[in-house]
Amino acid sequence: MKTVRLGIVQHRCTTDCEANIARSLQGIYEAAAQGAQLIVLPELHTSHYFCQTEETSCFDLAEPIPGPSTTRFGTMAKELGVVIVTSLFERRAPGLYHNTAVVLETDGSVAGRYRKMHIPDDPGYYEKFYFTPGDLGFTPITTSLGCLGVLICWDQWFPEAARLMAMAGAELLIYPTAIGYDPNDSATEQNRQRNAWVTVQRSHAVANSIPVVSVNRVGFEADPSGAGAGAQFWGNSFVAGCQGELLAVAATDQEQVLTADLDLQRSEQVRRIWPYFRDRRTDAYGDLVRRYRD
Numbered sequence: 001m002k003t004v005r006l007g008i009v010q011h012r013c014t015t016d017c018e019a020n021i022a023r024s025l026q027g028i029y030e031a032a033a034q035g036a037q038l039i040v041l042p043e044l045h046t047s048h049y050f051c052q053t054e055e056t057s058c059f060d061l062a063e064p065i066p067g068p069s070t071t072r073f074g075t076m077a078k079e080l081g082v083v084i085v086t087s088l089f090e091r092r093a094p095g096l097y098h099n100t101a102v103v104l105e106t107d108g109s110v111a112g113r114y115r116k117m118h119i120p121d122d123p124g125y126y127e128k129f130y131f132t133p134g135d136l137g138f139t140p141i142t143t144s145l146g147c148l149g150v151l152i153c154w155d156q157w158f159p160e161a162a163r164l165m166a167m168a169g170a171e172l173l174i175y176p177t178a179i180g181y182d183p184n185d186s187a188t189e190q191n192r193q194r195n196a197w198v199t200v201q202r203s204h205a206v207a208n209s210i211p212v213v214s215v216n217r218v219g220f221e222a223d224p225s226g227a228g229a230g231a232q233f234w235g236n237s238f239v240a241g242c243q244g245e246l247l248a249v250a251a252t253d254q255e256q257v258l259t260a261d262l263d264l265q266r267s268e269q270v271r272r273i274w275p276y277f278r279d280r281r282t283d284a285y286g287d288l289v290r291r292y293r294d
Contacts, residue, residue: 002264004145007031007039007082008248010237011255012219015048017061021069023255024086025076030257032080038145040085042217042237043153043178044099047089049217049233053225054129062091070102070110078108083143085150087176089130090115099131101150101176103141112141116152117161124182124228127154138164146171146264149210153177156201156214160288166208167277171264173204177216180233194234194252202244209270211247211262212240218255242267 009027013020024045031039044050046069050058063069069088077084083106090100090113099116115134119127138161140147149170155161156175165173179197181190205212218235237250239260248260271277287293 007036008215010250034259038083040215043087043176052223062089074108077104114150118154120154140170149173162204172211175214180231183229205240206244209242
């Protein structure tokens, strides 16, 4: 067995960046105290979810990589001897910004980064205003604990992204996330959305025979402009095994730190009985690179 104890940190975020960072650091400490070796934080966890509006002053939240946050969380990774997956608003150059996940090694160094490839633009999620689509491709990040397929939030709805990471050798898929309800939606609609979110990611685990980790923020965040109803982030962070089985599930309405043990060699056994990669008809998939088949 190649067992890795995973820690997930689900917490609230506010306009107080220092308070958010303190929550993240405390969650990392708690997860490490529970034996976690690999710890994952939510999407853009150092700030409020500023994409509810289009406001140029929000670009002030961005930072370079390496930069202050990678230094701070890298120091924590080294102190505790853990691998951390953090999520940052990257300032790459003047006028060029990305939604970026950074993996920090146990020695505090940057093992690699992933820039979000699929960028949404929906009411309350105006990310295209802020983020340039990623240009690093679907490339796993090699760490001392294994090969991590790191993706971000909206990426989780696209089976192509999960498949390409798995084909490139990812041993697990990791999704830092910021997703919530419109408070005006009915309870039935809210449940449908949350269940769809869980289902599609568990299906990535099944279809690729690798574990999936999804870490969401939680709590209500008002629309700063007052024009919208705000976002009720639904938490529900979870870890699924390589047959889609749920190994850990957080609450929908509270901050939590959870751990789960993953056997990263189990995928080999599962792929022997469910040989999807063997039976793929790559000769017949050419139309997948088209926008739509008219």
